[in-house]
Amino acid sequence: MGSHHSHEPEPDWAAIEQAKRERQAAEERQRQAEEAARHAREAAERAAREAEERRQREREAQLAAERAAQAAREEAERMRRWREEAERAERKARQEAEARAREERARAERIAREMEEERQRLQAAAEAKRLAAIAAREEEARRQRAIEEEAQRARKAQEEAERQAREAAEAARKAQAEREEVERQLKKGIQPVVMPSVEEIQLAKAKVQYEECIFHFAVAGIAGSGKSSLINALCGMSNSDSNAAPTGVNETTLEIARYIDSAHSKQFAWYDVPGSGTLTIPDWQYFNSQGLYVFDCILVLFNNRFTMTDQAILANCRRFNIPTFIVRSKSDQHILNLMKDMGYDPDEEDTDSRAQFYKVAREKYISETRQSVKNNLTEANLPDQRVYIVSNKTLSGVVKDRGPKRIIDEVELLTDLYNEAYRSGKFT
Incomplete structure (x- = not known):
């Protein structure tokens, strides 16, 4: 049999190359x-x-x-x-x-x-x-002179002996007269001076709550003389304050009342003593019966007159060596009464006229008051002593440091009272 050879077509190398290039270009474009x-x-x-x-x-x-x-x-x-x-x-x-x-x-x-x-x-x-x-x-x-007289008496011994004999006889006569006077006074019911016993002094101190570290002021005088109002003024209180001493037309104090000065509560105590005549106490018994002999200082306050009671207090204070201050209060009212007696009309609005009346009446009132006290002390055989003439309203203003204008003896009374207290040695 004869052999049969088929002939395949040749590859299109150019097309392949072209396709390759295009693929590469596409890949490059894709990459880009x-x-x-x-x-x-x-x-x-x-x-x-x-x-x-x-x-x-x-x-x-x-x-x-x-x-x-x-x-x-x-x-x-x-x-x-x-x-x-x-x-x-x-x-x-x-x-x-x-x-x-x-x-x-x-x-x-x-x-x-x-x-x-x-x-x-x-x-x-x-x-x-x-x-x-x-x-x-x-x-x-x-x-x-006494020394010279004594020397002369020494030179005259006989005269001295005769003088002593005369004095002895006179002393015997005076002693007899004094005994007769005491008997006469006892018959009249006048009590002789009696010194309190130690027990009586202790009882009197207990009664007034006496403290050795406090100075005790007693304000004494006849009923209605303004003792409570004076104590209120001295303590910087008015009569209407709740803790003030009660005041009134009639005697409001029947027992000794004790008041504390809030500004000097650790130093001073004030006592309102019942006025004589309110407790059927005779003048000569007033001092001892009220136990005034235990106080550190006594203010004898009088209004219109200086009485036998006032004299008895002063005499007994001398006996007990108690400092005393004679004070006449209500001076503003007394001066106003004098102004009216001089013809002043309270309804008159002439301030110059009022000031002139006030000046004359004030001088007259001060002069007459001082002379009256002097005369009374002389008649009572007491030594002369200052009288402090004050108005309770003005005194309260001084205590409260309000600077009252019509001051008489208010500042001096406070100063002398405080000095008397500090001289006592009770305060350090």
């Missing part, structure tokens, strides 16, 4: 497209990141701005509160400065008054010292 897509994605991512960063920076900037605004608002509020506080502090400081200035002015005025009072007191003390020096010189001269 992928590269471009990658670059695009990266650019998009960068843009997104940058946009996010910008948004973050913007949020941070906004937050920073909000914080700054909040801080500014807080600082403004703090500054407002600081200004208000500064204004309040300034107002308070100004008010305190004004109050201190007022207090300093009042203190300066009070010191000026006290200095003037001290000057007057020192002036009076200097005068008293001068008079005491004169009295001492007179006493020395008298003593010298």
